[in-house]
Amino acid sequence: MKLYHAKGSPNSRRVRILIAEKGLDIEFVPVDLGSKEQFSDAYRAINPRVVVPTLVLDDGTVIGEVPAIQRYLDEAYPDLPLLGVTPKEKAVIAMWDRRVEAEGFASVMDAIRNTVAGLKDRAISGPHAYEQIPALAERSKKRLGNFYGDLEARLKEAPFVAGEAFSVADITALVTVDFATNGIAMPIPEDATATKAWYEKVAARPSATA
Amino acid sequence: MKLYHAKGSPNSRRVRILIAEKGLDIEFVPVDLGSKEQFSDAYRAINPRVVVPTLVLDDGTVIGEVPAIQRYLDEAYPDLPLLGVTPKEKAVIAMWDRRVEAEGFASVMDAIRNTVAGLKDRAISGPHAYEQIPALAERSKKRLGNFYGDLEARLKEAPFVAGEAFSVADITALVTVDFATNGIAMPIPEDATATKAWYEKVAARPSATA
Incomplete structure (x- = not known):
């Protein structure tokens, strides 16, 4: 089993942390986004969506999309479950994970991809070109602010x-907070004390360096 | 177990079709989006995200987010599985479902919510107000066009x-195609013969009327 990933890719990090938490032995294959290796013929043959990460099983099955990769690993290696065990746990975790992704992670991604000069006409990852929309970047920052408020209430x-x-x-x-802090200078708000306490706890886990 | 839903809501329909396919006996509770019932105190107490559908289990557990509800139902009632049985099947189905949702379904939703007069300042569903971005609606239509092309290649x-x-x-x-056809007049392209053949097959299933 091989995981194609990139060191600086937050989506890759989501899978790397899960692998570290579960202690799985998986071969990591770096893809150099700096030299646009994801668009190479070799990588396109592995994942035609030209994004990282991609998991390739020993039988050649290709699994893309972070939650799908995480789901495979948690179901195939059920020790130390991170996506729940009972149907109810699985659903509740899936619900929260999706909200964090849609309202938090995706907001940071949209804020960056719709403004950074190097991503002109690459406002959405994948095989198709899309122009940047600066107003969407601004709206996404507002959405991230609301995400931080909702996360604080939850925690x-x-x-x-x-x-x-x-x-x-x-x-x-965790990956959303680090991405927002480093990518668009929007760290956890000063008054979000529950979120700060939670962050200290999860960022101190050995997996966080993955 | 109760499913709070709305007849005209495509997200509700995604769950209703799954329930029909599996033949589950679940109480349906209508939420009248026309009179903005989702913002009522009574519904907000059930789902603070003020969206449909919401599944409420007999023990009071609230599950929101369509894929989380679908996951619960498929795991709790494993007969006639629609999300896969083995870890590999589950991951491959999750991957494709997510792509269809992100590139197809969400594109239609964004195209509508960022232009329809009645949704001014409601460009994203949920408890927070967001202004409409017409340029995003246009980009989303372009994305739906690419989705149709990619779907044809897949089928x-x-x-x-x-x-x-x-x-x-x-x-x-299926719900994406009907939503695009009726919501933004973007039916399956004329030359997409594989998609048309697939659509005839899936739309003829009894569950499609759900």
């Missing part, structure tokens, strides 16, 4: 994003 | 979106 009532236990929703939220 | 190589069997990815794609 005042539960120790982790999806409830009592650390889960993939915490991984997505 | 030339496989009978169903995720492979050999009907799955939740077909439900998402």
Whole structure:
């Protein structure tokens, strides 16, 4: 099994942290986004969506899309589950993870891709060209602000994003915070004390360096 | 178990079709979007995200977000699986379903919510107000066009979106096509013969009327 990834890719990091948490032994194959290796014929043959990460199983099956890769790894290696065990746990974790991704992670991504000069006509990752929309970047920053407010309310009532236990929703939220802090200078708001306490806890886990 | 839904809501329909396919006996509770019932105190107490659909389990657990609801139902009632059985099947179906949703379904939603007069300042569903961005509606239509092209290529190589069997990815794609046809007058392109043949097949299933 091989994971094609890029060191600086937040989506790749979401999978790397899950792998580190579960202690899985998976071969990492770097894809150099700086030299646009994801658009090479060789990589396009692996994942025609030309994005990282991509998981390739030993039988050649290609799995793209972060939540699908995470789901495969958690189902195939059920020790130390991060996506839940019972149907109810799986659904509740999936619900929170999706909210964090749509409202937090995707907001940071949209804010960056719709403004950065090097991504002109690459406002959406994938095989098709899309022009940047600066107004969308601004709206996405507003959305991230609302995400931070909602996350604070949630972490005042539960120790982790999806409830009592650390889960993939915490991984997505941790990567979102770091992405927002480093990518668009929007760290956790000063007054978000529950979020800051949660962040200290999850960022201190050994997996966070993955 | 109760499903709060709205007849005209494409996201509600995604869950209703899955329920019909699996033959589940679930109480449907209508939410009148026309009179903005989703913003009522009563509904806000059920789902603070003020969107439909919402599944409420008999123990009071609230599950929002379509893929999370679908996941719960498919895991809790494993007969007639629509999200896969093995870890590999689950991941491959999740991958295709997510692509259809992000590139197809969400494109139609963005095209509508960023232009319709009645949704001014409601460009994103949920508890927060966001202004409309007409340029995003235009870009989303372009994205839907690319989605149709990619779907045609996929359905030339496989009978169903995720492979050999009907799955939740077909439900998402069917609802996307109907939503695009009725909502923004973008039906399946004339020359997309594989997609048209697939559509005839899936739209003829009894579940499609749900």
